[in-house]
Amino acid sequence: MLKRxxxxxxxxxxxxxxxxxxNAYADEDPKGGGSTDCSLFTCQVEVDVPxxxxxxxxxxxxxxxxxxxxxxDGGDDTDKTVCRYKLADPQPPAGSLxxxxxxPGDGAVYEQECGWVDFTNTIARMVWLAxxxxxxxxxxxxxxxxxxxxxxxxxxxxxxTPKPGGKGVVGMPVYMWTEKxxxxxGPNSASASAGGLTVTATAKVKKIVWKMGDGDAVTCTSAxxxxxxxxxxxxxxxxxxxxxxxxxxxxTGKYHVTATSTWVIDWQVTGGGGQGGQLTEIxxxxxxxxxxxxxxxx
Numbered sequence: 001m002l003k004r005x006x007x008x009x010x011x012x013x014x015x016x017x018x019x020x021x022x023n024a025y026a027d028e029d030p031k032g033g034g035s036t037d038c039s040l041f042t043c044q045v046e047v048d049v050p051x052x053x054x055x056x057x058x059x060x061x062x063x064x065x066x067x068x069x070x071x072x073d074g075g076d077d078t079d080k081t082v083c084r085y086k087l088a089d090p091q092p093p094a095g096s097l098x099x100x101x102x103x104p105g106d107g108a109v110y111e112q113e114c115g116w117v118d119f120t121n122t123i124a125r126m127v128w129l130a131x132x133x134x135x136x137x138x139x140x141x142x143x144x145x146x147x148x149x150x151x152x153x154x155x156x157x158x159x160x161t162p163k164p165g166g167k168g169v170v171g172m173p174v175y176m177w178t179e180k181x182x183x184x185x186g187p188n189s190a191s192a193s194a195g196g197l198t199v200t201a202t203a204k205v206k207k208i209v210w211k212m213g214d215g216d217a218v219t220c221t222s223a224x225x226x227x228x229x230x231x232x233x234x235x236x237x238x239x240x241x242x243x244x245x246x247x248x249x250x251x252t253g254k255y256h257v258t259a260t261s262t263w264v265i266d267w268q269v270t271g272g273g274g275q276g277g278q279l280t281e282i283x284x285x286x287x288x289x290x291x292x293x294x295x296x297x298x
Contacts (some may be wrong), residue, residue, distance in 0.1 A: 083114040085133045087142060088126060100128040105149030105191065107131065132194050140199050141277060144267035146192035147201035148279060155285035156208055156259040157184040161227040168291040170243050173235040176210050177224025178259065185223050186263070191270075201267040203281070208262075212241050213255030213289075247291045254288040 021282050088109045092098040095205075098109045107130040156178035163167030182188045186204035210218040224239035235242075247255045261283045268276040 031296075038235070083112055083129075085110040085112055085129075087111075087132075087139065092126070096274050098126040098128065105146055112120045137238055140197065140267075140269050140275060143194055143197060143199035144201050144265070144277065144279060147190045147267065148158055148203065148265055148281065150190040150192065151188045151201075151203060152183045153188060153203055153263050153283055154183045155283040156205075156261055157181060158257070158259050158285050158286060158287050159224070159226055160257060160289060162289050162291065164287045164289055166290070168243070168289060170246055170274055170293050172242070173233060174212075174241040174243065175225060175227035175231075175236040176218070176220065176239045176241065176257075176259070178208065178261075180207075180223050180274075185261075188256050190289055198270040199267050199269060201265050201279070203263045203265040205261045206264040208239075209260045210239070210241070211258045212243070213247075213250065213257050214243060214245060216241065243291045245291075246293045252288070254290050256286060258284055258286045260284040 067095065088098070088111055090107050091104060094104050096109075107128055109126055109128050110133070112127045113124045119244060159175075159177040159179065161173075161175045168174065178184055184205075186202075188203045189200065191198055191200045205223075206221070208224075209218050210220065212218065218239065218241050220239035222238045225236050227236075243255070247253055250256075263281040263283065265279040265281065266276065
């Protein structure tokens with residue numbers, strides 16, 4: 001019976017392995033046979049196991065894989081080649097060869113271990129799968145992250161007075177806000193399904209921390225209030241600041257303002273009896289503004 005195994009090896013291992021003739025092993029058991037097919041990093045080895053009848057692959061067990069037909073009397077399953085899977089945690093970064101040309105969020109990468117049915121002489125490698133293996137119950141938290149990966153969550157769409165390109169005045173109220181879009185403030189929702197399980201995630205911005213460039217930071221738990229000329233010198237009711245020094249005191253002559261959003265994502269399993277959880281994502285944006293001192297004329 002021919003068995004095919006993919007064996008990941010390094011270039012150094014290739015040289016060392018090929019230095020040993022395969023017929024040396026065949027001499028030990030003249031009834032055996034087979035072949036090899038090697039690329040740079042992988043060898044596929046077909047071994048004719050003596051004492052076994054040929055046949056179509058079948059059966060398999062709870063670990064899933066390439067179950068063999070066994071001996072002719074059907075009594076010994078120890079020759080079966082089976083595989084089991086474990087979700088890679090953490091998942092490889094985007095661009096990793098483990099994704100096999102796919103992007104994070106499109107399926108997942110698993111640790112695959114294949115060997116005899118008792119998992120001796122195993123071979124392990126990373127594989128990409130579009131869906132979890134049939135024997136592998138989907139992890140709701142993993143599906144929740146897949147749902148998040150489908151969303152576009154951005155940093156704040158910054159609104160600020162003075163406007164970038166304009167000029168503010170020391171001591172005057174500064175208003176900070178963000179546009180309330182689904183991608184910049186929420187709510188933003190998406191779902192992911194696998195193995196008959198569906199998880200729906202909903203993301204909202206919990207807070208925005210504004211680093212004003214003068215050493216001060218302002219934490220706002222709202223989107224802020226857009227400035228209108230009618231407000232005059234009134235301070236922002238929910239997200240504001242005042243500069244006490246001109247931006248000319250900085251090395252660039254401007255204040256570099258960074259706004260960092262904390263997205264909180266609540267997820268729930270559809271029909272999951274209340275099963276759910278929470279994830280967090282961080283996004284930021286930045287602008288440069290100019291603040292000058294008031295010029296007094298005598």
